[in-house]
Each structure stands twice: as C-alpha cells, then as structure tokens.
Amino acid sequence: MQWLLIFKLVVLLTVANGTPVIATKLLGRFLSQPLDRGASFVDGHPILGGSKTLRGIVLSLVATTAFAPIVGFEWIYGLIIASAAMIGDLSSSFLKRRLRLPPGSRATGIDQIPECLFPIVAIRPALGLTAIDVLSVVIIFFVGAVLLSRLLFNWNIRNRPY
Numbered sequence: 001m002q003w004l005l006i007f008k009l010v011v012l013l014t015v016a017n018g019t020p021v022i023a024t025k026l027l028g029r030f031l032s033q034p035l036d037r038g039a040s041f042v043d044g045h046p047i048l049g050g051s052k053t054l055r056g057i058v059l060s061l062v063a064t065t066a067f068a069p070i071v072g073f074e075w076i077y078g079l080i081i082a083s084a085a086m087i088g089d090l091s092s093s094f095l096k097r098r099l100r101l102p103p104g105s106r107a108t109g110i111d112q113i114p115e116c117l118f119p120i121v122a123i124r125p126a127l128g129l130t131a132i133d134v135l136s137v138v139i140i141f142f143v144g145a146v147l148l149s150r151l152l153f154n155w156n157i158r159n160r161p162y
Contacts, residue, residue, distance in 0.1 A: 002133055008071045009123075009137050010144065012078060013116050016064040016085040017145070020056030031055040035090075041097065048093045049103030057086045077123060084122040088114030108146070116141040 024032070032055055036047035061082045068078025092114045096107050120129065120137050129137075 001136055002129070005127065005129075006133060006136050006140065008073065009081075009120065009127075010140050011071055012064055012068060012073070012081050013085060013119060013137070013141050014144070014148070015067045016060050016082040016119065017089065017115050018148075019060045019063040020053070020089075023056055023059045024051075027055070043098065045097045045100060046103070047097065048090060049097055051103045052090060052093050060086055077126065080123055080126075081119040084119035085115045088116070088118035091118070109142075112142045112145045113138065116145075 032053045034048065034050045035052045035054055035057075036049070038050070039047055041047045061079060064082035064085075065075050065078040068075050068081070092107070092110045093103070095110055096103075096105065099107070101107055116138050117134075120134050123129070124134060
C-alpha cells in the first residue's frame, strides 16, 4: 500500500468536503442560495435540500485546487477530486431526499462513502491506485469523517454530531 499517497488523498478529501461546512459557519446565509432553488422532485420532496449551495461547491473547488500543490499534487488533481467529491455529496443528498430524510439528517454510509469513493475512483488511473489503496482511503475517510464531525460539533462548527 502507498501510505503517504493515501494520507495525502484523505487530506484533500477532507478539504474538499470540509470547505462547504466551514464556509457555512463563517459566511452564514451570505450567498447561500440552494442549488435546487427550493424545487421539488416528482416525489414532491426537495431535489437536494437547502444545504446544498453553489457557494459550497465553488469554494470546495477553489480550496481543493489551491491545496493540492501544498500536499504535492498537481492542481488539476485537486480540481478532479473536489469535482467528484461534490458530485458524490450531491448524489447522497438526492438519495437522502428520496428516502425522505431531511437536510442535515444522519445517514451513516450514505453521508460519507459517495463523497470519498467518487473522487478516488476518478483519480485512481492517474495515480496508479490499487483496489486496496481505494478501500483504505474510503475506510480511513469514513472513520475520520465520523470522528471529525463529532469534534466539529463540539467546537460549534457543525449543527449536529454525526
């Protein structure tokens, strides 16, 4: 296994997925228009919910792209990772709305796996990741996200401890 590479990927995934959370705390409602603009899907429930904003996506893309060279990656890898992470996050939100779970509700696995698996699968060929590397990143990110979420709640950055 490529432990240093795995560590760097987990750090970038944390930046990609954590930036919108930090932005919400720092910026509040400023530029926080929901992506779905409150529209409902055919099932009558929101498409994504009010917590998914263009601001969060843009800031994730910018922060992760800028942070990639700091951990030794080309900037394009940061952009790919952030893009796929945001697609994963939006996918999990869409799925949670179909399951009739409110925005911000806990859905262990659904909340963490798409936002780390999608980017790792997207970047896998470029970095020569093995299946074990991919599985390691997903497990480490999953456990870290659950633990970090509790810490962010204790620091009053997150609204709910997951």
